[in-house]
Amino acid sequence: xxxxxxxxxxxxxxxxxxxxxxxxxxxxxxxxxxxxxxxxxxxxxxxxxxxxxxxxxxxxxxxxxxxxxxxxxxxxxxxxxxxxxxxxxxxxxxxxxxxxxxxxxxxxxxxxx
Numbered sequence: 081x082x083x084x085x086x087x088x089x090x091x092x093x094x095x096x097x098x099x100x101x102x103x104x105x106x107x108x109x110x111x112x113x114x115x116x117x118x119x120x121x122x123x124x125x126x127x128x129x130x131x132x133x134x135x136x137x138x139x140x141x142x143x144x145x146x147x148x149x150x151x152x153x154x155x156x157x158x159x160x161x162x163x164x165x166x167x168x169x170x171x172x173x174x175x176x177x178x179x180x181x182x183x184x185x186x187x188x189x190x191x192x193x
Contacts, residue, residue, distance in 0.1 A: 100142035121150035
């Protein structure tokens with residue numbers, strides 16, 4: 081009977097550590113007007129989109145998932161929830177965050193920092 085030969089474990093490939101934060105991208109997002117159509121309120125804050133992103137229980141989403149909201153609308157987003165906020169203002173927060181990430185001069189095309 082042939083001897084059982086279990087295959088050797090390969091050496092792990094080095095991974096490039098990807099940061100979840102990018103201060104330059106957040107600052108760039110805050111330089112835009114509020115994402116709610118017609119809103120001219122200030123100051124502008126960098127709001128994270130949580131639903132359907134890379135966040136989790138107790139884990140804030142990465143800065144790739146940010147949009148510009150004035151302080152009033154950012155608070156409202158948290159108070160009524162993202163689904164209610166999207167319905168009230170006819171917004172798609174995921175698509176909007178993806179567009180911010182795509183246009184950002186500080187994020188690589190893959191979304192990595």
